[in-house]
Amino acid sequence: MTNVRDDGQRRHVFIRTYGCQMNVYDSDRMADVLRPLGYAIADAPDQADLVVLNTCHIREHASEKVYSELGRLRDVKLERRAMGRDLTIAVAGCVAQAEGEEIVRRQPAVDIVVGPQAYHRLPELLAEAARKADLRRAGKRLPGAGVLDTDFPAESKFDHLPAPQGVRAGSAFLSIQEGCDKFCTFCVVPYTRGAEYSRPAAAVLAEARQLVASGAVELTLLGQNVNAYHGEAPCSSAGEATWSLGRLIRALAEIEGVARLRYTTSHPRDMDDELIAAHRDVPPLMPYLHLPVQSGSDRILEAMNRRHGRDLFLRLVDRLRDARPDLALSSDFIVGFPGESDGDFDDTMRLVEQVGFASAFSFKYSRRPGTPGSAMPDQVPEAVKSARLSALQALLGGQARAFNASKVGTVVPVLFAEDGRRTGQIIGKTPWLQSVHVDGNRRLIGHVVDVRLTEGHANSLAGEIVVRGFEAAA
Ligand code: 5AD
Numbered sequence: 128m129t130n131v132r133d134d135g136q137r138r139h140v141f142i143r144t145y146g147c148q149m150n151v152y153d154s155d156r157m158a159d160v161l162r163p164l165g166y167a168i169a170d171a172p173d174q175a176d177l178v179v180l181n182t183c184h185i186r187e188h189a190s191e192k193v194y195s196e197l198g199r200l201r202d203v204k205l206e207r208r209a210m211g212r213d214l215t216i217a218v219a220g221c222v223a224q225a226e227g228e229e230i231v232r233r234q235p236a237v238d239i240v241v242g243p244q245a246y247h248r249l250p251e252l253l254a255e256a257a258r259k260a261d262l263r264r265a266g267k268r269l270p271g272a273g274v275l276d277t278d279f280p281a282e283s284k285f286d287h288l289p290a291p292q293g294v295r296a297g298s299a300f301l302s303i304q305e306g307c308d309k310f311c312t313f314c315v316v317p318y319t320r321g322a323e324y325s326r327p328a329a330a331v332l333a334e335a336r337q338l339v340a341s342g343a344v345e346l347t348l349l350g351q352n353v354n355a356y357h358g359e360a361p362c363s364s365a366g367e368a369t370w371s372l373g374r375l376i377r378a379l380a381e382i383e384g385v386a387r388l389r390y391t392t393s394h395p396r397d398m399d400d401e402l403i404a405a406h407r408d409v410p411p412l413m414p415y416l417h418l419p420v421q422s423g424s425d426r427i428l429e430a431m432n433r434r435h436g437r438d439l440f441l442r443l444v445d446r447l448r449d450a451r452p453d454l455a456l457s458s459d460f461i462v463g464f465p466g467e468s469d470g471d472f473d474d475t476m477r478l479v480e481q482v483g484f485a486s487a488f489s490f491k492y493s494r495r496p497g498t499p500g501s502a503m504p505d506q507v508p509e510a511v512k513s514a515r516l517s518a519l520q521a522l523l524g525g526q527a528r529a530f531n532a533s534k535v536g537t538v539v540p541v542l543f544a545e546d547g548r549r550t551g552q553i554i555g556k557t558p559w560l561q562s563v564h565v566d567g568n569r570r571l572i573g574h575v576v577d578v579r580l581t582e583g584h585a586n587s588l589a590g591e592i593v594v595r596g597f598e599a600a601a
């Protein structure tokens with residue numbers, strides 16, 4: 128395959144990312160895989176020769192969005208064909224993994240279906256799709272429509288991916304762990320992302336150094352169950368066969384230029400002593416933790432197969448706050464899991480009141496085919512789910528506003544990440560992951576700068592830059 132089209136123009140790829148930060152990471156890595164083939168990034172599908180939808184299957188709503196987008200892309204493809212050009216459509220991510228061939232059956236315009244463990248093979252898949260398109264143009268009838276790769280290959284994709292390129296605004300994601308062995312009864316992840324796998328610590332450290340060299344000052348370590356990390360220890364690490372996440376964080380913090388470390392998403396059962404100690408002892412580890420609890424009812428937690436009860440979670444919160452008193456906690460909640468009574472929901476509300484969250488994500492239970500939860504009796508009516516979600520979100524929203532307001536008047540380091548909506552406005556993140564809007568020079572993007580916080584809102588803060596010397600020198 129050449130890196131230019133027949134008309135001499137450069138090829139472009141548009142990648143649309145749905146869902147979690149793992150998908151954001153995977154999309155960036157797909158761009159890295161496609162770059163050597165000559166693909167530049169397009170800002171919109173109509174400028175692209177290849178469109179990749181990197182999909183999410185976690186809730187029904189998320190996967191249905193993919194099919195509507197595919198319908199729109201089919202129309203673009205038909206318009207293109209009428210003009211003698213083509214559009215290649217690829218579906219990647221968890222819908223690709225879960226639904227495989229069904230995608231091509233539902234939307235025959237799709238050329239490639241590639242799972243989250245196989246996208247390092249995109250060059251081969253594209254070549255195969257191009258070959259099939261040529262044959263079809265020559266009038267050949269082909270048995271299957273799209274090209275499919277939803278394997279969990281024996282080789283790790285990480286051994287085949289090129290070095291990451293293009294750190295965005297000082298902050299980079301670094302995938303250290305994938306898959307999940309927990310099998311919560313509502314969740315598709317163990318099926319779409321497969322068994323737990325931890326990258327060797329040496330590979331993680333090497334990627335971290337590359338990211339820092341290309342401008343990252345903040346690294347967010349990613350994994351579906353990131354604190355279950357147990358990667359092979361580096362050869363230099365005598366006596367230890369594997370490293371825990373706490374150990375890895377200590378090593379990453381020693382890399383010159385790493386100002387901020389974060390990790391997501393964690394499971395309460397895997398918060399071990401070494402990780403809690405890292406929150407106390409490692410200054411670059413930011414005082415923010417996303418720790419999904421899902422429910423405050425022991426009965427529902429048991430039915431969810433969460434492997435922890437309400438007390439374990441509350442005790443963990445106490446230990447974490449002892450280690451790091453200014454820790455901001457975030458969580459995920461599901462309301463309306465099968466069998467959830469008013470009393471169970473009340474337990475969730477009481478847990479939220481007891482803990483006090485700085486931010487949170489909450490969802491109505493969504494029945495996912497193939498998971499044990501979808502076959503459970505006592506599914507909760509939609510109207511009950513909606514009422515519970517509104518009550519929970521009102522409580523969590525009030526806590527987020529109170530948390531933001533508690534920081535007003537203080538001066539905090541902010542890592543600027545992007546332009547604001549208004550000209551002259553830039554947006555960054557506090558150590559507690561709140562968004563802050565300030566008037567400032569966009570050359571501050573990618574840098575950590577002191578900001579005095581002046582206003583707190585539901586989802587963000589406003590502030591003003593304290594040290595303007597950097598702007599003058601820049
Ligand atoms: N229905 C609703 N929410 C779900 N989540 C995962 N599966 C489901 C489901 N079937 C939520 C959980 C998880 C987050 C990423 O998505 O809260 O922590």
Ligand code: SF4
Pocket residue numbers: 307308309310311314315316317351352394
């Ligand atoms: Fe899904 Fe997280 Fe449970 Fe794993 S631990 S099954 S990813 S909710």
